[in-house]
Amino acid sequence: MEPTSSTAVSIVIPTHSEKRWTSLTRTIASARAQTHPAAEIVVVVDHNPQMAARVKQEFEGVTVLENAYARGASGNRNTGAFHTRTPFIAFLDDDTVASPSWLAEQLAPFSDPRVVGTGGGIIPAWERIRPQWMPDELLWAVGVSYTGMPTTTSPIRNVWSANMIVRREAFLAVGGFRTGFGKLGDQNRPEDTELCLRMSTANGGYWMYVPHAVIDHEVPAARSTFGFLMRRCYAEGRGKVQMAGLMPKDQELGAEKDYLRRTLPRAVGRNLIDAGSGRGMFHALRAATVVAAVFAAAWGGGVETLAGLFETSAVSGSVDNS
Structure with missing residues (x-):
């Protein structure tokens, strides 16, 4: 399906280390394979000039930027998002693989102008077998959907930036992600939750969770x-x-x-x-x-x-x- 100008979307993929090169390659491939083609795929490299040069060399047709802010995912995502010009901006992490219908299904709720953003289901791709002691209710700790979240398309307070689409106008109105507030080193500040709350508060809009708009999210052995x-x-x-x-x-x-x-x-x-x-x-x-x-x-x-x-x-x- 060819997107119209009113449903055009850009995909922003933040990355920072060549250790994730293989997974980044899979993420870009899945972004390119969408049934609702993205107008632009933007890869933003976090203060790693050598990696930025390699991405530019090896991924033709992908826009490559370097983080214009302090080190961290928030500034990385903002750099890509502020570059885009489409009505919608989608975010994927560099260790995810989106299903082919991910964009199409997750864009659907935006037919309601009150929706400021959407998120989709995140399925764990375990490097090793899932630990038996891990309860479904704590799967959020490894960055995937957990028991307690809606099982059908429903309003939700916040979604995760690994699988998120925002209405560009609403995103820009609040200044994007709060830079200096996020995951860096041993800090684990919920920058995506904080963004969701600011966006919905700013204009009374709300978020929608689309569980069948799924991505796979790698879970390394170290996180198991x-x-x-x-x-x-x-x-x-x-x-x-x-x-x-x-x-x-x-x-x-x-x-x-x-x-x-x-x-x-x-x-x-x-x-x-x-x-x-x-x-x-x-x-x-x-x-x-x-x-x-x-x-x-x-x-x-x-x-x-x-x-x-x-x-x-x-x-x-x-x-x-x-």
Whole structure:
């Protein structure tokens, strides 16, 4: 299907390391194979001139840019997005493979002018076999869709930048992703969630989740360990507190509270019942993993809260002494 000017979309793919060359090649191939052809595919390289030169040399017909902002995925994505001129901008990570109908299906909800953005289902492509102790409710920790998300096309508070399409006008109106706020090093700030909240708040629009507009997302072996999960949950706890500090005081993290109060307790109960019914003791491990994940996130949130209090106290003391 040839897109009309009103449904034209550009695809932005951020990348940073030649270690991901093979997966980047697959991502670009899947972007080129869409039934709804993209007007432009933009690869943005994060402060790696040698890699940028190689991408330019090896991928004819692909626009290659270098991150115009500080190192990090937020600036990388903004560089590509601000370059585009189409009504819609799609984002893919460089370790994903989009299904052929991904763009076509995920663009459909934009027929409603109130929709500011959409996201689709993310399926794990495990490098190794999925750990038995990993519960479905915690799959978000490896960047894929998890139990508790809608199973049909539905409104949703936020989606993930690995599989996201935005209405360009709404994206530009809020200045894009918040640079300096994202995943870099051991930091895990939810820059995509923060963007979604700002975009929907700015004009009263909303996001739609299209679970059948799927991509595969690689899950390296290093992310299949219990230690990684605990570190990820701890970082998520810190990141959520940081994000809450950027939000208006009357805007609560309702989705997170519902997840903690309903989704996770149900996961513990269901897995304990399954373990007690003889369906496999790995269910008991999954129940224990959920409890450990909650404690890790709470620990991270507590550390970040205390850090914020100390910082506020230090600033107040400096002002008082001046």
